[in-house]
Amino acid sequence: MGSEVGWKVGGKQGEGIDSTGEIYAIALHRMGYYVFTYRHFMSLIKGGHTNYKIRAADHVLRHHGDDVHVLVAFDQTTIDVNWPELVDGGIVIYDSSSFQAKKPDDRDVHLLGVPLTEIAKEAGNPIMKNMVAIGVSAAINELPPEEFRPVVQDKFGRKGQQVVEANMTALSRGYAYFQERSRVRFPLPAKPDLQGKDHLYASGNQATGFGALAGGCRLLAAYPITPATEIMYWVLQHFPKYGGVVLQAEDEIAAINMAIGANFSGVRAMTSTSGPGFSLMMEALGLAGMSETPVVIVDVQRSGPSTGLPTKTEQSDLNEAVYGTHGEIPRIVLTPRTVEECFLLTAEAFNLADHYQCPVIVLSDLYLGMSYQSIDGFPVQAVRYDRGKLLSEEELAQLAKSGYQRYDASVADGISPRALPGQKHGRYVALGNEHNGTGLEVEDQETRVNQMRKRQRKLAGFQHFTGVSVEGPDNAPYALVGFGSTWGGLEEARAALAEAGLTVKHIHFSRVWPFPEAEFHAAMDGVRLALVTELNATGQLKQLIRQQAGYHDRLHSCLKFNGDPISLREIVDSAYQTFPMGVFN
Amino acid sequence: MATMVDYKAEKATWCPGCGDFGVLNALQKACVNLGLEPEQVVVVSGIGCSGKISQHFGGYGLHALHGRSLPAAQAVKLANRHLTVIAAGGDGDGFGIGMGHFIHAMRRNIDITYVVMDNHIYGLTTGQASPTSDVGAKTKTSPAGTVEQPIAPLQLALAQNCSFVAQGFSGNIKQLVSLIERAIQHKGFSFVNVFSPCVTFNKVNTYEFYKEHLVNLDDDPTYDPRDRVAALRRVAEANNILVGVIYEDPDRPSFEESLRGYPAEPLVRQDIALQAADYAALLETFR
Numbered sequence: 063m064g065s066e067v068g069w070k071v072g073g074k075q076g077e078g079i080d081s082t083g084e085i086y087a088i089a090l091h092r093m094g095y096y097v098f099t100y101r102h103f104m105s106l107i108k109g110g111h112t113n114y115k116i117r118a119a120d121h122v123l124r125h126h127g128d129d130v131h132v133l134v135a136f137d138q139t140t141i142d143v144n145w146p147e148l149v150d151g152g153i154v155i156y157d158s159s160s161f162q163a164k165k166p167d168d169r170d171v172h173l174l175g176v177p178l179t180e181i182a183k184e185a186g187n188p189i190m191k192n193m194v195a196i197g198v199s200a201a202i203n204e205l206p207p208e209e210f211r212p213v214v215q216d217k218f219g220r221k222g223q224q225v226v227e228a229n230m231t232a233l234s235r236g237y238a239y240f241q242e243r244s245r246v247r248f249p250l251p252a253k254p255d256l257q258g259k260d261h262l263y264a265s266g267n268q269a270t271g272f273g274a275l276a277g278g279c280r281l282l283a284a285y286p287i288t289p290a291t292e293i294m295y296w297v298l299q300h301f302p303k304y305g306g307v308v309l310q311a312e313d314e315i316a317a318i319n320m321a322i323g324a325n326f327s328g329v330r331a332m333t334s335t336s337g338p339g340f341s342l343m344m345e346a347l348g349l350a351g352m353s354e355t356p357v358v359i360v361d362v363q364r365s366g367p368s369t370g371l372p373t374k375t376e377q378s379d380l381n382e383a384v385y386g387t388h389g390e391i392p393r394i395v396l397t398p399r400t401v402e403e404c405f406l407l408t409a410e411a412f413n414l415a416d417h418y419q420c421p422v423i424v425l426s427d428l429y430l431g432m433s434y435q436s437i438d439g440f441p442v443q444a445v446r447y448d449r450g451k452l453l454s455e456e457e458l459a460q461l462a463k464s465g466y467q468r469y470d471a472s473v474a475d476g477i478s479p480r481a482l483p484g485q486k487h488g489r490y491v492a493l494g495n496e497h498n499g500t501g502l503e504v505e506d507q508e509t510r511v512n513q514m515r516k517r518q519r520k521l522a523g524f525q526h527f528t529g530v531s532v533e534g535p536d537n538a539p540y541a542l543v544g545f546g547s548t549w550g551g552l553e554e555a556r557a558a559l560a561e562a563g564l565t566v567k568h569i570h571f572s573r574v575w576p577f578p579e580a581e582f583h584a585a586m587d588g589v590r591l592a593l594v595t596e597l598n599a600t601g602q603l604k605q606l607i608r609q610q611a612g613y614h615d616r617l618h619s620c621l622k623f624n625g626d627p628i629s630l631r632e633i634v635d636s637a638y639q640t641f642p643m644g645v646f647n
Numbered sequence: 648m649a650t651m652v653d654y655k656a657e658k659a660t661w662c663p664g665c666g667d668f669g670v671l672n673a674l675q676k677a678c679v680n681l682g683l684e685p686e687q688v689v690v691v692s693g694i695g696c697s698g699k700i701s702q703h704f705g706g707y708g709l710h711a712l713h714g715r716s717l718p719a720a721q722a723v724k725l726a727n728r729h730l731t732v733i734a735a736g737g738d739g740d741g742f743g744i745g746m747g748h749f750i751h752a753m754r755r756n757i758d759i760t761y762v763v764m765d766n767h768i769y770g771l772t773t774g775q776a777s778p779t780s781d782v783g784a785k786t787k788t789s790p791a792g793t794v795e796q797p798i799a800p801l802q803l804a805l806a807q808n809c810s811f812v813a814q815g816f817s818g819n820i821k822q823l824v825s826l827i828e829r830a831i832q833h834k835g836f837s838f839v840n841v842f843s844p845c846v847t848f849n850k851v852n853t854y855e856f857y858k859e860h861l862v863n864l865d866d867d868p869t870y871d872p873r874d875r876v877a878a879l880r881r882v883a884e885a886n887n888i889l890v891g892v893i894y895e896d897p898d899r900p901s902f903e904e905s906l907r908g909y910p911a912e913p914l915v916r917q918d919i920a921l922q923a924a925d926y927a928a929l930l931e932t933f934r
Contacts, residue, residue, distance in 0.1 A: 092934075262933040272929065278919030281726060283718075300929065302908025305917050307725050312751040316718035319711065323691065323722030326709050327730070328915040331722065349712050440933075442926050447919065482915065483689045483707035483723065483730055491701050491708030502657060503702060503710075 065119055065251045067203060068129045071195065072113035072144060073136030075104060082192040083114025086199060087434060089213045090118045091263045093205065094253040096436040100126035100429070100627065105288070105372040111139050120254040122438060124400065124550020128629045131248045132202050134195045135163065142166055153246045155198050157191060172246050181235050190232035197236025204249040207237045260439030266404040266430035269440070270360055271296030273408030274332055275304060276445045279358070281331035283309040283320035285339055288372050289428040290362040293334040314339035318346040318359065325356045326492055328452070328482035330412045332358035337366045337379055344387045347421055351391025353492040354469065354517065356415035360408065363427040365625050374625030375428035377546060378598035383423045384575045384606065390514075392521045394422045395575035396528055399549035401437055403572060404430065407528060409445045416450035418520050419477060427597070429627045430547035451479035458487035466490070467499035471512040476519030521576050529578035532585045534560070534567035540641040541585070541592040545571035545603050548595055548628060555633035564641060574603070577610040586613060593640045595620040595633060649684050651675060656705035661696060666843030669817030670764050671703055674733065676820075677827035683731055691720035693736030693745060696771045697764035697843070700735050714745025721757045727913040728903060731831060732759040739769045742778040742798040753809040756835040757902040762827065763800065766845035767852045774848035784851065800840045801882045801893055805875060811837035812878070812893040816861060817844070818854045822890060829892060835901040857888070864891025
């Protein structure tokens, strides 16, 4: 077998599909493999089709993969829906205690009925059919049942040793049943050498929460919303140990205003949300920009517009992040490409917010946020602290002699130093009205223009380690271009294209605003055609590039907006259609 | 010790005779009486004539969005529990666009004081009906008279079991000072509704009107502000036209007291940098 296996379990929502996938994924991870998971679910609690995909390999994975080798089906719908992903020669394990499976067509796929519920019943409880399925999968993937014990222990230990043993029995019986009856096997590759590697298992949302804590955030105000709520869960679990506060706000408007209030007081604070909540935050985004109060907003994008597809992924909030709110404010928009960057860029967002005294938006999405994956550690050494221009009481006392001006428009870089409530000699009012240097509401034209220029000046010539990354040969005539979570898929597609003889580079944005213009021009050097791949219907990144950098005749779009993450095949096919094979090479 | 002079800020831009002058004055006086230095006090205000109070107060201020003073004020306090935090705004700001936050601030019971300058009218936008306008009030947006029932702020607060409820009148500064003092001293969320006449756009709810009709609970030694049911009855009987401490529950734990892990020292003074041991423990949770 090859160097990887695609496994999927599916059934009705509420049947324990998620926990089956989770147990299998964590077990594979702890055995030393690299996994990447993707949850397909619906916005309801019971019923509807749900599935959990695991791709496992001996190297780091950045995409859930196109292929399924092993499908565990608890109903016929699972077979029908996932049939196209099954490879020729793949195997479907279905619960023959509850239905008789039918092939949608006559492709060469093994359909094998296993009485999962029956075996579970014999082992003590029909609810353990999921553990029987894991046992069967272990047999197909040639994994010894005992290797699952630590995960089973973790999962069921709280319920007593008896429950742990019953589940292990169910698992072993499923294993034995398959061993005796079938020869179909999809063995995993040899375990990779993990020496010197910090083999971790995390989702983008967890990494975002971790990044916030590491970055010094001590107040999260948020309203529950899929797919961002897991950030809140992680933070709730860990913040109290560090004196941090989590506020469940009454709505997203309250959430962002709370985050602004805490930042005004000098505490690093953020809010996390998804599209609908982000829309509600637009007015307050302007307040942060106008009052020059730092704030960090994480938008885990989902399919819009309006309520859209609440449990499906998309990258369609780019315009809103870059342009949203009435009037004009300075802002920074970061687009992490990986779980590791969810950590590092969220931590860094707090430095940028403090340094530039403006809102910083971290644009993640459901795919990156909710997919658990194995990584080689978090870049904790790269975390730094820059509180920006904060004044001490001594400095304020000095400044008080000539009159401290919180919004002094004469500063060259536009960033005027902050005082914090409680400090002597620093009293001022932060406000959303246009104001003069001391923070008084004024409406005269000269002050207005000076203050607008001051705020806009803050990001002039912005330089930062985020921006544009380039993979592949410098002189490639073709480029795949994307932002944020599509990095893994595009990188893998680039490698596949290179193997097929198509020289392509991969240009990717980890920051879209301030637009990294110079870096993008450098990356585009020699590129004759670029395929801008993004998960939205109108090509928002392509529009932004055209507006900021040009290349009107060279940019083509690969768009997807049906709710599913983009597949490797879709990128590769789109590349073949866009890039003339052998013409420019 | 700070005096009124230390609180002196820019001259207020309200119309001469505006009730908000009295509220500002009472708020400053209450802070002076409590021995608060101006830099220890933060006024977070909304939008409207009343919202300008943060700029006139003389302490730190956050002149927030229309209707959003409460969310911001609650977080200002959580970030630095040593500060005295006053949220302030008008009836349109607090009971119209910002009503949702009012209810939830009472639920949460964070130790801040909310002062509403209630003039039954939108003043800064030159005279439209407000959420507390009386039925029949003729305004620019209700030329034939308001047909909606007014918000009943005190009953609302009592129904939501707000831990401190008072009502004052900007024509009675002495009492208002004492009400605000008690509100600030109350541990938990305190609400002070103030009848603050608009002399330009409201010719009905005037100083004279209140002087004539107000019932003063201070004149009733038998009134027990610890009895919430009696308070509801009293407010209803007076048809809201009463002043004094309506209700207080000094024993209710505040949000800060109830929150797991919330430190005694202000959050703003915490060292934010994680150490190697912190990272080791955190990374362990990802294996």
